[in-house]
Amino acid sequence: MAKQTIFGRISTLVRANINQIIDDAEDPQKMLDQLVRDYTNNIADAKTAIAQTIGNVRLLEQDHEEDKKAAVEWGQKAANASAAAADKYRAEGKASEADKFDNLAKIAIGKQIAAEQEVKDAEPNLASQNEAVEKLKTGLAGMEQKLEQLRAKRDNLVARSKTAEAQSRVNDALGNIDVLDPTSDLGRFEEKVRREEAKVLGQQELQSSSLDAQFESLEDVGKDAEVEARLAALKSGGSSTI
Structure with a gap:
């Protein structure tokens, strides 16, 4: 062969x-x-x-x-x-x-x-x-x-x-996993967290506004009391100043 x-x-x-x-x-x-x-x-x-x-x-x-x-x-x-x-x-x-x-x-x-x-x-x-x-x-x-x-x-x-x-x-x-892509799963989760944080800030701001209003009403009550006291003093012939 x-x-x-x-x-x-x-x-x-x-x-x-x-x-x-x-x-x-x-x-x-x-x-x-x-x-x-x-x-x-x-x-x-x-x-x-x-x-x-x-x-x-x-x-x-x-x-x-x-x-x-x-x-x-x-x-x-x-x-x-x-x-x-x-x-x-x-x-x-x-x-x-x-x-x-x-x-x-x-x-x-x-x-x-x-x-x-x-x-x-x-x-x-x-x-x-x-x-x-x-x-x-x-x-x-x-x-x-x-x-x-x-x-x-x-x-x-x-x-x-x-x-x-x-x-x-x-x-x-x-x-x-693209941290810069707002449409990615991580981006969507970050947006959700931001919305939760914004909600908390809003609640805090709302609570703060409510407290301010209460203190302002207290000041208005104090002013009304002073007015009443001076009016009473005038009626009694006293001085209108303290």
Whole structure:
């Protein structure tokens, strides 16, 4: 499986999940938590795919080593058969037996050549596959790093969201209590208190006026008494002054 195929599919899933989560978001923290979970699951899927890819490459490497061993073994068998034909049977004058072992040596050499060709043919593919594996490992490490960044960003955004929400509530509360607004609840209550205070002042003033009137009536009574006394004095022939 190619690197682009694995990470391209995951990238598509991540973008689709992000768009869906943002469209459906009501609670920012829930949205970000879900995003972290989705990205974590995507990393798990990537690990599974990469592990399978690595496993396939390791199988190819095992086959490659087996081919190299086979080439060595067939080469050894060819050498043994050729040596047997030359050293034993030809020396003993057994030409038919010697030819038999020479034919076996040829067969072994043919298999050796085939194994060597398989080894040679597999090497470019193995090199390419191992390079792809290293890129996949690097890509996975990058995804895991992005996940840590996402988690940190999630924590930061949640904190900022809560701060903004709290500030909004404070602003709403401040807006509901405006000491300079006569139409606000506080303003209306202040006006009510002022009316009560004015009423008390009026009552006090009214009471004060009533007392003044009473004292004035007392003074009028005193004046009337003096007039009567002087009138009585005049009638008796006395002085009209005291």
